[in-house]
Structure formats: C-alpha cells, structure tokens
Amino acid sequence: MDKQDRRRRPTISDVAAAAGVSPKTVSRVINHEPNVRAELVEQVLAAIGELGFRRNALASSLRSGRQTATIGLIIEDLANPFYSTIAAAVARVARAHDTHLITVSSEEDPELEQRQFLDLCQRRVDGLIIVPTGPDHSFARTEVEMGMRMVFLDRPPSGIMADSVVIDNAAGARAGIVDLLEAGHRRIGVIIDSPAIYTARERLAGVRRALADAGVPYDDSLVRVGVADPGEAASAVAAMLDGGDPPTAFFAGNNRITIGAIRELYRRDDAAALMGFDDFELSTLMPRPLTAIAYDVQELGRAAAVRLFERIGGDTSWPSEIMIPTRLVQRGIDLLKT
Numbered sequence: 574m575d576k577q578d579r580r581r582r583p584t585i586s587d588v589a590a591a592a593g594v595s596p597k598t599v600s601r602v603i604n605h606e607p608n609v610r611a612e613l614v615e616q617v618l619a620a621i622g623e624l625g626f627r628r629n630a631l632a633s634s635l636r637s638g639r640q641t642a643t644i645g646l647i648i649e650d651l652a653n654p655f656y657s658t659i660a661a662a663v664a665r666v667a668r669a670h671d672t673h674l675i676t677v678s679s680e681e682d683p684e685l686e687q688r689q690f691l692d693l694c695q696r697r698v699d700g701l702i703i704v705p706t707g708p709d710h711s712f713a714r715t716e717v718e719m720g721m722r723m724v725f726l727d728r729p730p731s732g733i734m735a736d737s738v739v740i741d742n743a744a745g746a747r748a749g750i751v752d753l754l755e756a757g758h759r760r761i762g763v764i765i766d767s768p769a770i771y772t773a774r775e776r777l778a779g780v781r782r783a784l785a786d787a788g789v790p791y792d793d794s795l796v797r798v799g800v801a802d803p804g805e806a807a808s809a810v811a812a813m814l815d816g817g818d819p820p821t822a823f824f825a826g827n828n829r830i831t832i833g834a835i836r837e838l839y840r841r842d843d844a845a846a847l848m849g850f851d852d853f854e855l856s857t858l859m860p861r862p863l864t865a866i867a868y869d870v871q872e873l874g875r876a877a878a879v880r881l882f883e884r885i886g887g888d889t890s891w892p893s894e895i896m897i898p899t900r901l902v903q904r905g906i907d908l909l910k911t
Contacts, residue, residue: 583624591620644881645693645701646676647686654854655828655870656704659726662874663702670882672699683707694721700881702726708769710735722884726877728771729894736884738877738895742772742850745866745899746779749824749848752864752901754787758822758846762813763796764806764834765826773798776826776850795820806833814843822846828853835859835905852902859905868899 679686700722711732729737766773797809825831831849852867
C-alpha cells in the first residue's frame with residue numbers, strides 16, 4: 574500500500590491481499606469460524622496487526638439481522654447511586670450479548686425524556702430500557718408498532734403496552750407498616766413523595782391497606798405528601814413532632830425522605846421508630862436505628878436487560894410485568910449499645 578492508501582481505513586480486501594488469502598478466508602477468521610487451517614489464521618492475524626484493520630461491527634450486526642448491536646438506557650439521574658447500580662447491571666448483561674450500551678439521563682424532564690427516546694430510535698438501537706418520567710408514553714407507540722423493543726423499569730408505561738420490571742411497592746410498604754403496628758405503634762407519621770408518581774402512589778396504597786387491615790384509622794393529619802427532598806422531610810417530621818399528639822413512629826416513602834427524617838430525629842434525640850422505603854449506601858452507619866424496606870437493585874436492572882434481550886431474540890409473547898420482592902433489614906447504629 575502506498576502513502577495515499579494508508580490514509581484510509583484498511584478493508585478485508587487489503588488484509589486478504591497482504592495475507593495472500595481470499596477475502597472469504599479473512600471473514601471466516603475474524604468471525605471465529607471453525608475449520609480454518611492454523612497457518613492461514615496466523616497469516617491473517619499477522620496482516621491484521623500490520624495494517625491496523627478493525628472489524629466493521631455495524632456491518633456485521635446488520636448481516637446477522639440486528640441493527641447496531643447497541644441498546645439504550647434512559648434513566649432519571651446519572652449521579653444517583655440507585656440508577657448507577659441499575660446501569661452497571663444492564664451493562665453486564667449487554668456485554669454478555671456482545672452489545673454496547675448507551676446511557677442517558679432524562680433529568681426527570683418528560684420533554685427531555687421524549688427527545689432522548691426519539692434520538693435513540695433514530696440511532697437504530699436494537700432496544701430500549703426506560704425509567705419513565707412523563708405520565709404518557711403514547712408517543713412511543715409508532716416505534717413499538719415498527720418493531721422497537723423496549724422494557725420499562727421501576728414504573729410501568731402509560732399509553733402503550735410494553736414489558737415492565739417494577740418493585741413490589743405496595744407489598745413492601747404494607748410489610749413496613751405491619752412491622753410498626755406489631756411493635757405497638759398506632760400513631761405513625763407518613764411522609765411520601767407526590768402521589769402522581771407511580772412508586773409513591775403504590776407505597777401510599779400499601780400503607781392504607783396495612784392500617785385498614787389492622788383496624789387503625791387513616792389520619793390525614795399524620796400524612797404529608799409531595800415531600801421531595803431531605804430538607805422538606807426534616808420539616809415534615811418537625812411539624813408532626815411539635816403537634817399536640819405526636820407520632821411514635823414514622824414511615825418514610827423513599828431514601829431521601831429517610832435521610833431527612835433521620836436528620837431531624839437525631840437533632841432532637843427523639844426515640845420515634847423509623848421505617849424507610851429503599852435501602853441506601855452507608856445506611857448501616859446512620860447515627861440511630863432504623864428499618865429499611867430493601868430490594869435487589871442489581872436484579873432490577875438485570876431482569877430488565879434479560880427481558881429486553883429475550884425480545885431482541887424474537888420473543889413475541891404478550892407484554893409482562895416482572896415484580897421484584899422487598900424485605901425488611903435493620904440499619905443504623907444503636908448509640909445506646911456502643
């Protein structure tokens with residue numbers, strides 16, 4: 574090859590010419606096909622090394638019936654350990670299928686979520702895993718009808734039929750409240766995110782079910798909804814504790830609310846019991862005892878990825894919902910015992 578030729582990317586034909594074999598032999602070597610004589614394999618590999626040949630993965634995937642050997646993952650917040658754990662689990666499954674993963678963040682913005690969805694579809698990814706932010710995903714219907722495979726994670730879709738992998742939110746919340754009731758608590762402060770969010774709505778339903786089953790009235794004065802961050806959670810705890818008949822226990826609807834509740838209870842040195850949905854990093858080092866409603870976050874991501882590759886592999890069965898179970902775990906440091 575002259576200097577002019579070396580400026581372009583070498584092709585299979587170039588490798589074949591350098592190795593003194595046919596292009597078909599080169600193709601068989603780079604695709605790891607059997608029954609190629611060892612000396613020919615060595616000749617081809619030597620030529621590949623000399624020329625700097627790189628296999629065209631896109632062309633290979635197209636020949637195999639796939640589009641790009643790439644899947645997309647749309648999550649809410651790349652900095653959140655919950656979502657980074659999910660992304661890592663999805664990536665492991667993708668690697669096992671020789672597939673690349675593109676991960677993007679919707680930043681909890683429904684319009685951005687829709688733009689990213691359409692952008693990934695235009696990139697011809699083989700499938701999508703979506704942690705939904707918006708209330709309506711009917712915009713995805715056309716892509717689904719054209720064959721785009723997708724799985725919704727953590728929350729089911731609205732407006733289309735598609736597979737989903739979700740936490741058993743209602744059962745987890747119910748188990749948490751039952752645990753507090755069995756410990757003798759009857760005034761339980763409930764602090765939760767907006768009921769417009771699927772997970773918050775399901776967790777509140779689990780709370781109400783547990784109270785109803787035990788014959789304990791649902792008291793609106795002990796419930797705070799729309800609590801979005803630890804600061805608001807701490808304020809909600811403070812307001813209830815300053816009331817005339819304060820709660821003896823609190824149910825926190827997610828890990829950020831739990832952190833805010835811990836902050837206020839610790840500041841006051843208050844002995845109220847605390848039950849929090851979602852385990853979180855360093856929960857065992859919190860400065861007071863608490864119980865967390867935990868689940869396998871890695872399994873959440875793994876199950877979604879496995880389901881997506883089943884769809885990519887040709888599964889055309891009716892959309893299904895996979896439910897990830899929860900469990901109660903003891904967390905925090907009991908300062909009275911240290």
